[in-house]
């Protein structure tokens with residue numbers, strides 16, 4: 001021991017490329033000031049012109065302010081590194097128990113075989129199995145999912161020893177067998193093929209039954225667990241079903257090599273129409289309580305059902321933070337980035353979130369703590385349950401023992417069930433001071449923020465090998481709807497009178513408050529963007545100039561601010577592993593999100609303030625039919641079914657085209673003078689046309705099922721023509 005015990009379990013490094021960044025920051029700041037000076041000193045005379053000008057100025061002030069927020073999160077990103085060998089050396093005997101929560105809610109859009117792969121991958125962590133407990137929450141209360149998990153519990157007896165023996169990575173059987181090649185040496189190959197076949201059999205059965213939509217009577221008879229589904233009335237209304245499928249405490253339950261197994265629990269909490277179930281937050285809180293009775297581990301990991309473990313060391317990595325002698329005790333949670341396995345080369349829908357994960361969140365980490373982003377996060381149970389951080393807080397890992405009173409499995413099931421009933425939370429602090437927060441579409445961000453307000457720190461950790469891989473949306477609409485949920489939830493948090501951002505002033509540093517605002521105010525961008533993509537175009541048609549002429553020196557700050565920002569963004573995007581085309585696609589999504597998702601989020605927030613709506617949680621689909629998947633892989637934009645969001649996108653695209661053509665006509669008639677006067681507005685229009693190319697294609701040139709629905713086309717054409725006529729007359 002001696003010296004080695006004082007060495008830290010993790011270290012922190014900050015990014016190096018600072019000088020260039022600071023130069024960029026200062027120069028953009030100067031050009032922003034110049035733009036403002038120009039706007040104020042050249043206020044035009046005419047009434048219409050004046051108001052268009054003032055509106056543009058307000059939009060620019062907002063964009064500048066928001067730009068400032070995006071730089072706060074870039075100020076000083078930090079990256080963490082762990083020393084797992086030191087952890088084993090010092091703590092191997094006293095590793096804490098870990099409870100892992102997997103949430104699923106709908107067997108159709110979250111196929112049971114996917115859920116089962118996630119469950120198997122987290123059961124197979126490189127960690128003492130007797131200290132692992134895996135809980136599956138099924139908000140759909142589906143017998144299909146239950147059947148799948150039952151099969152998985154049998155298969156795990158072979159899968160876990162196999163993972164160890166063959167050093168399998170990733171430990172989701174589906175992901176592993178998809179790419180793994182069979183071993184070459186004779187005795188091994190047999191076993192390898194045997195397990196593969198076992199998996200394939202299980203997969204085929206689960207898929208067949210999922211397709212059928214019901215579990216056959218023979219299977220129902222085989223396992224008494226199914227009896228309870230006879231009482232399940234509908235997905236919105238059912239009693240608690242709790243099954244301990246593997247009781248890790250039972251010495252008779254072992255894997256094929258005689259080693260202990262992790263505990264595996266299935267839970268479908270009670271749901272009744274008269275009680276709000278609070279979506280994922282409600283599911284998580286039920287799990288927190290149920291697990292406290294069964295295993296009560298001090299550390300909790302939660303993942304979404306599509307986020308399988310891709311790195312079997314992740315638990316040990318997370319523990320390097322919690323168990324560090326010097327800095328560990330203030331850490332409330334350790335967040336791993338969200339990464340996805342289905343991102344195509346040029347990421348058509350900008351779903352990879354790479355810049356956020358690799359630049360911005362490390363920036364938040366440096367500014368006072370990483371946000372909790374809902375999945376791939378390790379929490380301290382105490383923290384999640386509402387404990388405040390105090391200087392005296394210290395854990396003696398040798399003394400924490402999660403194990404609860406000795407029950408037989410059945411009695412334990414019965415005793416835990418009560419904790420998952422609808423009425424349990426009435427008149428308690430659950431959803432307020434305890435557990436995940438209720439009432440927000442983005443319960444994750446709000447919960448993390450509250451934890452930070454209670455004095456805890458948090459860590460963002462990006463391991464070399466990605467820790468979790470999930471499924472990103474594969475259609476435009478899915479992606480826009482997901483972003484609507486996020487931006488709506490975030491603005492809701494910001495507007496809430498309990499917003500911890502303003503109440504937590506004593507505990508949260510100013511730069512972290514500003515960093516959070518970058519996300520909480522996502523939706524607000526819609527207004528400035530809508531203004532910027534419509535008014536300059538309208539003014540072009542009416543011959544109203546809103547920017548300096550091309551020959552005027554005042555053009556420089558505009559050109560510099562816009563160009564340097566785009567180029568810096570492009571550099572960052574490529575540095576994070578993106579392609580040029582990917583960046584261009586990202587710009588398009590940025591425009592679409594701002595004009596639709598964020599706009600609807602603002603509208604929804606206003607409606608909620610007026611008392612008309614409540615937030616809901618629209619689950620993102622994790623599967624699509626073959627046709628759609630093929631187009632996704634070929635990176636062809638998917639429209640297909642009508643949506644008000646598409647109406648906005650198409651109307652704006654058509655209108656930009658009309659204005660661009662109108663502008664070109666003006667140039668042809670009056671030649672160079674107009675070009676000088678309206679250069680910026682024409683370029684702006686031209687860029688909008690360029691970025692909307694996939695929209696025109698979907699409108700006019702495509703035959704497949706993903707083209708623009710005819711109803712959207714008609715409505716939008718009428719609308720665009722109407723706006724155009726009003727603008728020109």
Ligand SMILES: O=c1ccn([C@@H]2O[C@H](COP(=O)(O)OP(=O)(O)O[C@H]3O[C@H](CO)[C@@H](O)[C@H](O)[C@H]3O)[C@@H](O)[C@H]2O)c(=O)[nH]1
Nearest residue numbers: 103104105139279280283304305373374375441442619620
């Ligand atoms: O009533 C519900 C609704 C959802 N879920 C689960 O919540 C998870 C996330 O849902 P998903 O539709 O995949 O949402 P995403 O947009 O991908 O989720 C992101 O954003 C959410 C907040 O809006 C976070 O909760 C997630 O962790 C984060 O990955 C899934 O496992 C669902 O099964 C439930 O358990 N019960």
Ligand SMILES: [Mn+2]
Nearest residue numbers: 304306471620
């Ligand atoms: Mn998801």
